[in-house]
Amino acid sequence: MNKRWLELSVGLMMVAGLAALVALALQVSGGNMSRNAEHYAISALFENAAGLGPKAKVTMAGVIVGEVVAVGIDPHTLMAEVHMKINSQVNYISIDSSASILTAGLLGEKYIGLTVGAEDDVLVAGDVIEDTQSALVLEELISQFLLNVGDNK
Amino acid sequence: MINLIADLGAGLLTRLVQIGQALLMLLQAIFVQPKASSLPRLMQQLFVVGVQSLIIMLVSALFIGMVLGLQGYTLLSAYGSEQAVGQMVALTLVRELSPVVAALLFAGRAGSALTAEIGLMKATEQLASLEMFGIDPLHRIVAPRFWAGMISLPLLVAIFSLVGIYGGHLVAVDWLGVYSGSYWGNMQQAVDFNEDVLNGMIKALVFAFLISWIALYQGYSCVPTSQGISAATTRTVVYSSLAILGFDFILTALMFGGAV
Incomplete structure (x- = not known):
């Protein structure tokens, strides 16, 4: 009897532990797994990629379709070259699409928004988006504003 | 001066010998042919090491989650973003606090008991008599305790995280x-x-590996007197705690440090 109780309590602990792990997977992480799903790589050249880093989201119409892999300088154009990986299910981004660096909220994180163009040809792995809009740098905006105010006098 | 350097060298050598002995003990204990007859002993140890640590884990997890919920709420509501309290509680618990606090409690609750138990077995020459019967005490005594620690701590950590998150929920959402x-x-x-x-x-x-290893080695190699056992038990808790905190930094640096 005593031995049975011991086995029962050990069994209950193990069930509780595994159940807690399952609950952590479902309830806490919402089934979010960084799956190594199929991706294809594209890149984009920005004049200014301030604040953008690896793992930043890439969105299309507000939906996350991929993430930034790396940000570097393109040695030929001296522009910021942003490498991204896009979910392979999203294989209908036309080649004249544009990419812009957006900010979530006023002080939030930077992410890339893709605006799809009209062409029938689509972006494939290794393509570069040329039509880009750079990150909004608050200091530049303020100095521009001050300059304008000075001119109007 | 030369004596001083020689002492230093001797100290280092003794430490190295100890680490080597501990490693040998561990290797002999881990690579045991599992037998059906050893299952009840593992059960017994899972009960002692795991189930009996459950209450202290549950209570501390609940309070830690509640404190995180309270602190997170006060801090975040200053920026009007108290909705993020769930994220803060969950990430803090899952990444850091649950493994570390559960392991520290485990070292205090289960590790010290293991050391004292094995030390007493050694002092009362139970280990020696087992050897007389031709039973290897490493297989009989050390192995089930080691595996019980390895199995129960991860389960306890999972329970700890979940209970802590519900504790945060209790404070942040319900109160x-x-x-x-x-x-x-x-x-x-x-x-x-x-x-x-x-x-x-x-x-x-x-x-779990560190705590079980330290606790079992300290018990197995203690001086078989009452002072020796008490010193070994203290060493178990001190060494385990230091090892947990040190390795936690290294693991965190490896897992989350290289992001940028």
């Missing part, structure tokens, strides 16, 4: 009025199962 949907929603967006939960589990496994 302070954060909307329940944003508590869970923000958390689910921020927590990644592989990166956060599984890395926490890896930490738990590493800590």
